Amino acid sequence: QKEVEQDPGPLSVPEGAIVSLNCTYSNSAFQYFMWYRQYSRKGPELLMYTYSSGNKEDGRFTAQVDKSSKYISLFIRDSQPSDSATYLCAMRAGGYQKVTFGTGTKLQVIP
């Protein structure tokens, strides 16, 4: 079993839709949860991060962590064509710098 599972997609939605991206994990030591966005032929860039359980909102993006279910989500409201990219979840345990990534979900927002 992989430590981090993520549906690779692709996920295709119309402009303005609400997008839900999800990851599950098996390592209960993970405490820091991140979402990276990667445009085609570019390096990943950090979108959001959360510590432990709870929600975090940043503009049209909301990250949720449910540690009891080992499940994290990223919601994108009012999706835009510029949101078309691959979204990678990432996580790590406290006190360590090794980050484990999901496989990424490819999102396409159609105008």
Add this chain to the structure above:
Amino acid sequence: NAGVTQTPKFRILKIGQSMTLQCAQDMNHNYMYWYRQDPGMGLKLIYYSVGAGITDKGEVPNGYNVSRSTTEDFPLRLELAAPSQTSVYFCASSFLESRGGSGANVLTFGAGSRLTVL
């Protein structure tokens, strides 16, 4: 402020050849990493370093070597290239955790080096 710079951007190697992927960061980050990204496989950690002179293996270190003689540079050496090493390689860096919780979570990636082994 250049961030993380990787060279070369593209390279084609023949089986058995060797080469070094260069990575440099100008943010004074303690931690540096090498990942490879294969289609549908996400990012796999090859090697990482917590500071100059200190390196450690990640998930997929076989066929690679690293060194970290300075804070800024973290080259990745491929010895005896094999077709299985065809991939996109990303170098990244981050702060030491004690310097701030948010900074420790932010990996800054380079633009990638696309390697093909034929």
